[in-house]
Every structure is written in structure tokens, then in C-alpha cells.
Amino acid sequence: MRITLVQGDITEQRADAIVNAANSSLLGGGGVDGAIHRRGGPEILAECRALRASAYDKGLPTGQAVATTAGRLPARWVIHTVGPVYSRSEDRSHLLASCYRASLGVAAELGAHTVAFPAISTGIYGWPLDDGARIALKTVRETPAPGIEEVSFVLFDATAYAEFDRALRGPGQAV
Numbered sequence: 680m681r682i683t684l685v686q687g688d689i690t691e692q693r694a695d696a697i698v699n700a701a702n703s704s705l706l707g708g709g710g711v712d713g714a715i716h717r718r719g720g721p722e723i724l725a726e727c728r729a730l731r732a733s734a735y736d737k738g739l740p741t742g743q744a745v746a747t748t749a750g751r752l753p754a755r756w757v758i759h760t761v762g763p764v765y766s767r768s769e770d771r772s773h774l775l776a777s778c779y780r781a782s783l784g785v786a787a788e789l790g791a792h793t794v795a796f797p798a799i800s801t802g803i804y805g806w807p808l809d810d811g812a813r814i815a816l817k818t819v820r821e822t823p824a825p826g827i828e829e830v831s832f833v834l835f836d837a838t839a840y841a842e843f844d845r846a847l848r849g850p851g852q853a854v
């Protein structure tokens with residue numbers, strides 16, 4: 680599996696599946712979630728509502744992932760996952776890792792070959808970028824994902840890109 684970094688907007692990616700940093704309501708929000716629903720159109724929200732009504736009447740639990748189609752986006756599917764809110768007092772990194780693992784599992788089940796991730800939890804949910812990047816890359820590297828050829832991390836700004844680039848090179852590497 681190839682891992683690549685892109686600076687840009689995830690809604691413009693042509694990956695088979697793009698991942699949404701959603702919340703457990705699955706009914707939209709700000710950040711990446713807002714951008715995906717805005718650009719993807721009402722079809723995605725309609726599918727999210729149907730998922731709420733059937734499998735997730737109490738909401739999608741933190742660390743889990745579920746797919747819808749991608750509406751008007753250039754991707755085929757949107758995989759919605761719920762990142763943990765960052766906490767200084769409690770280690771929730773297993774939940775953040777679970778988001779990447781569960782999303783790759785859903786992508787593999789769908790038959791996706793290419794998957795694009797945002798930096799889950801590092802915006803509104805307050806996760807420090809350096810730690811969020813480390814967990815993202817370690818988890819994706821360690822997760823077997825049959826059929827997935829490329830995972831890209833789509834970072835919205837230069838700071839996020841630099842943190843992922845640093846984490847990709849590993850500790851102790853020159854920047």
C-alpha cells in the first residue's frame with residue numbers, strides 16, 4: 680500500500696472513497712463534514728438519515744465507520760467516521776486509531792483501491808496535529824487492507840501537511 684500526502688481540499692479528491700470526520704449524529708456539521716455535505720449535495724444526507732433510522736438510531740459510536748455514496752463528489756463513496764474529542768486527562772488514542780482502522784476495513788469491503796483521509800479529530804475536536812499525524816500514519820501502516828493500493832492524507836493547510844510529512848519520515852529525521 681502506497682501512502683501519499685496532498686495539501687488541499689478532500690472534496691476535490693478522485694479517490695474511490697473519501698473519509699469524513701463526522702460526528703455521531705451523522706447529520707452534518709462544520710469542518711470537513713460541512714464541506715462534504717455542501718459539495719456532495721443532499722443525497723449523502725438522505726443516506727445518513729436512513730442509516731440513523733435503521734442501524735444507528737443512537738448515533739454512530741466514536742471510532743466506528745460507515746459508508747454512503749458520494750453524491751456529486753468525484754469520489755464513489757464517503758466513509759463517515761467519528762473521531763474522539765481530544766482530552767488532556769484521558770488517553771483516547773485507541774479511538775482515533777480505531778477510526779483509521781475501521782474506515783480502511785469499510786473501504787476494503789466496498790472494493791475501494793484508493794482512499795483519502797483528512798486529519799481526523801485535529802480540527803474542531805482539538806487533537807494536536809503532531810500526535811494526530813503520528814497515530815494516523817502508524818495505524819494505516821499497520822492495518823492490513825486487502826485491495827487497497829493507495830491511501831492519501833489530504834491536509835487542508837501547510838502546517839498540517841508539514842506535520843504529516845514529518846511523521847511520515849519518522850522520528851529523528853531531518854525536516
Ligand code: AR6
Nearest residue numbers: 688689700702708709710711712714800801802803804835
Ligand atoms: N479538506 C481537507 N481537510 C479539511 C477540510 C477539507 N475540506 N476542511 C477542514 N479540514 P474537522 P474534527 C481539516 O474540524 O476535528 C464537524 O463539525 C481541518 O483543518 O473537520 O474531527 C463534525 O460534524 C482539520 O485538520 O474535524 C464534528 O462535529 C481536519 O480537517 C467535528 O467537526 C479535521 O477537522 C469533528 O471534528
